[in-house]
Amino acid sequence: MTSANRDLVERSLAAVWHPCTQMKSHERFPLVPIARGVGPWLEDFEGRRYLDGVSSWWVNLFGHAHPALNAALSDQAGRLAHVMLAGFTQQPVVELSERLAALAPGRLGHAFYASDGASAIEIALKMAFHHAANRGEPKRTRFVALAGGYHGETAGALGVTDVPLFRAAYGPLVHASLVAPFPGDDPDATALGALLARHAGEVAALVVEPLVQGASGMRMYPAAWLTRARELCTEHGVLLIADEIMTGFGRTGTFFACEQAGIAPDLLCLSKGITGGFLPLSCVLCTDHVYGAFYDDDVTRGFLHSHSYTGNALACRVACAVLDLFRDEDVLAGNRARAARFSQAALPLARHPAVRNFRHLGMIWAFEVATATPDFARHAFTRALDRGVLVRPIGHTVYFMPPYVIDDAQFSLLVDAGLDIAQVLGTGA
Ligand SMILES: Cc1ncc(COP(=O)(O)O)c(C=O)c1O
Numbered sequence: 005m006t007s008a009n010r011d012l013v014e015r016s017l018a019a020v021w022h023p024c025t026q027m028k029s030h031e032r033f034p035l036v037p038i039a040r041g042v043g044p045w046l047e048d049f050e051g052r053r054y055l056d057g058v059s060s061w062w063v064n065l066f067g068h069a070h071p072a073l074n075a076a077l078s079d080q081a082g083r084l085a086h087v088m089l090a091g092f093t094q095q096p097v098v099e100l101s102e103r104l105a106a107l108a109p110g111r112l113g114h115a116f117y118a119s120d121g122a123s124a125i126e127i128a129l130k131m132a133f134h135h136a137a138n139r140g141e142p143k144r145t146r147f148v149a150l151a152g153g154y155h156g157e158t159a160g161a162l163g164v165t166d167v168p169l170f171r172a173a174y175g176p177l178v179h180a181s182l183v184a185p186f187p188g189d190d191p192d193a194t195a196l197g198a199l200l201a202r203h204a205g206e207v208a209a210l211v212v213e214p215l216v217q218g219a220s221g222m223r224m225y226p227a228a229w230l231t232r233a234r235e236l237c238t239e240h241g242v243l244l245i246a247d248e249i250m251t252g253f254g255r256t257g258t259f260f261a262c263e264q265a266g267i268a269p270d271l272l273c274l275s276k277g278i279t280g281g282f283l284p285l286s287c288v289l290c291t292d293h294v295y296g297a298f299y300d301d302d303v304t305r306g307f308l309h310s311h312s313y314t315g316n317a318l319a320c321r322v323a324c325a326v327l328d329l330f331r332d333e334d335v336l337a338g339n340r341a342r343a344a345r346f347s348q349a350a351l352p353l354a355r356h357p358a359v360r361n362f363r364h365l366g367m368i369w370a371f372e373v374a375t376a377t378p379d380f381a382r383h384a385f386t387r388a389l390d391r392g393v394l395v396r397p398i399g400h401t402v403y404f405m406p407p408y409v410i411d412d413a414q415f416s417l418l419v420d421a422g423l424d425i426a427q428v429l430g431t432g433a
Contacts, residue, residue, distance in 0.1 A: 005037075008049035012037040033382050036389065041068025044410045046394065054394045057418045059407050062218065062250050064281030066329055067409040073280050076325035080318050089117070089315035096320035103327050104289060107259055110268020112289035116307070117315040121249040121275040122156025124286035125211070127309055128245045128271045129160055131294060132209035135243065138297040138305050144208040147181040148199060148242070151189075154219035155211060155247050164211050167220055182207070186217070187225035193232040200240040209243040209271070210236075214261035215365065218250040221401040222370035224363055230265035243270040243294070249286070253277035253326070254336055254408070257343070257366030270294055280326045281407075285319035339367055339408055346415045353422045358430025370403035371422070373430045384425045393421040402426075 005013070013035050021027065022035070039049045044067050046054045056064060066073065084094055101115035116131075118124055129147060136144035149155070149164035156162075162171050163179040171178060182203060184196040200207060214230055217223040237244040246269035251261035255277065258264055262272070271294065275286035298307050313319075329335060347364050353371065354362035362371040377383055381397040388395045395402060395418065402425060404418045 006050045008039075009037045012049070029382070033386060034389070043067040043069075044407045044414055052392070054389065054392055055406075055410075055414055055417050057388075057393055057395045057404050057406050057421070059277075059405050060281055061276075062255070062405055063276045063279075064407050065253060065277045065326065066280050067407045068281070070280060070329075070409075072329060073282050073322050073325050077282060077318060077322050080321035084317045086313065086316050086318065088312070090310060094315075094317050094320075096317045096324060097315040100287075100320045100323050100327075103324065104274070104287065107327070108268070108272055108289055109260060109262050111291055112268065112272050113292060114290050114295040116288045116290070116309075117320075118286045118288075118311050119284040119313050119316070119319075120156070120286055121247075121273070122158040122161040123311060124249065124273040124275055124288050125155045125161040125164065125245075125247060126158055127288045128211070128247075128273050129164070129209065130309060131271060131288065131290065131307060132243045132245060134307060135294050135297045136208045138300075141205070141241075143205055144242075146203060146206045146208065148184055148196070148203075148207055148210045149181040150212055150217070151183050151186045152217050152220035152223055153211070153213060154217065155213075156249075181211075184210075186223065187229035187233075188223065191226065191229060193229055193236060196233060197236050200236055200242060204240060207240065207242045209245050211245040211247060213247050214251050215256050215264060216251055216261070216368060219398065221372075221398045222363070222368060222403045224365050224370075227265040230262065231267055234265070234267040234269075237270075245269060245271045245273065247273045249273055249275045254330070254339060255366055255368060255405070257336070257340065259330070259336065278326065279319050279322045280329075282322045283316070283319040284313075285316065285323055335408055342408070342410075343367060345412055349412065349416055350419050350422075353419050353426065356423060356426045356430070357432040358426040359422075367408060368403065368405050370401055372400045373397075373402060373426050374432060375400055375430045377429045380429055384429055387425055387428065388421040391417070391421050391424065393417055395421060395425075397425075 037048050038046050040047050044056050046056055105113045116127055147164050151166055153166050155164045157170055159177050164181045165171055184199050234244055246262050248260050252274050270291055272289040279285050358374050360372040360374055380400055384397045402422055
């Protein structure tokens with residue numbers, strides 16, 4: 005490592021507490037210094053490049069340093085970076101809210117903003133509960149979540165997150181949800197229906213990741229389950245919260261995953277790709293019905309939640325520029341063609357003897373590796389990194405979730421890294 009790389013790593017290990025990390029593990033596994041990003045590439049101070057196969061934790065849609073997003077950001081910075089949104093408004097937040105409402109399924113015409121995915125989930129849970137209370141049903145204090153669901157790691161969001169690794173340590177702090185089976189194990193939603201019936205009048209909302217559970221290993225399930233879940237929610241007077249924080253903005257092939265089930269949720273949570281990976285921003289869209297339950301002369305019936313950076317003008321302006329790219333470059337059609345070619349290119353991987361359950365949806369590819377390698381995910385990450393590819397397996401699941409600007413040759417680098425991982429770390433057992 006050059007001194008610039010080494011210096012940054014040493015200072016970072018001394019001063020920065022990195023997320024989702026047992027810091028001691030960096031005694032064995034490298035911390036990677038990054039100096040700049042261009043397109044799908046990340047680059048260190050020596051010019052060593054890594055292909056960003058996970059879109060920097062699923063946020064980066066159009067590559068790093070995209071000129072149109074850079075331009076929107078610097079233009080907005082010269083006008084207005086931020087003004088508090090309580091009692092004030094500004095152009096980017098209004099434009100973004102109108103455009104998201106127009107794109108969303110159903111009539112989700114009211115947008116509430118925060119800065120990250122978990123905060124959007126907190127907002128949706130609080131809104132769902134408060135909505136029921138304002139409508140005279142204060143006993144609806146419970147939420148239903150899905151086995152294997154992930155909705156973020158603040159205390160409220162952990163209550164609807166079913167990933168023991170993230171949740172177990174905080175059990176006593178968590179308002180545990182009711183857990184319905186993973187849709188793949190309950191294809192007709194019969195168990196979900198029975199759960200809602202058993203807890204009639206107690207449940208404020210069902211929260212789901214539509215079509216793909218990301219953090220528990222890119223677990224995909226059929227759209228028909230979601231269609232049925234929508235019907236069941238309506239039958240039982242339960243709000244449906246669609247967490248499209250990962251699936252939104254074209255990741256599953258449609259702009260929102262809910263479209264594939266032909267449904268509209270009552271609350272739609274968005275973040276990650278909303279600014280193309282430029283700035284932290286999240287949003288909860290809700291219906292007139294939900295909004296109307298708060299609209300009153302009584303202040304305490306209002307939704308008094310806030311964050312200092314709610315509706316940040318820089319972030320909203322970049323999010324509008326992301327929507328411009330979708331509109332002007334017909335990104336969804338481009339991705340359909342791209343995904344068809346990439347799936348062909350991935351066939352050798354799908355057929356590798358150590359690869360199990362190869363699957364694909366939109367711009368996500370995932371598979372399990374049959375392996376006996378201890379700490380497989382870290383070793384696979386390090387191997388791929390040595391080949392100049394950033395993939396970050398979850399358990400034994402390897403996945404590719406590249407920025408939408410990746411080309412065929414670059415996708416082949418991901419496939420080659422996957423083959424190397426399967427060949428060297430997989431047993432084929
Ligand atoms: C589906 C889903 N919901 C919520 C979150 C939490 O978002 P954040 O990490 O921005 O808090 C994530 C993050 O991975 C996610 O994938």
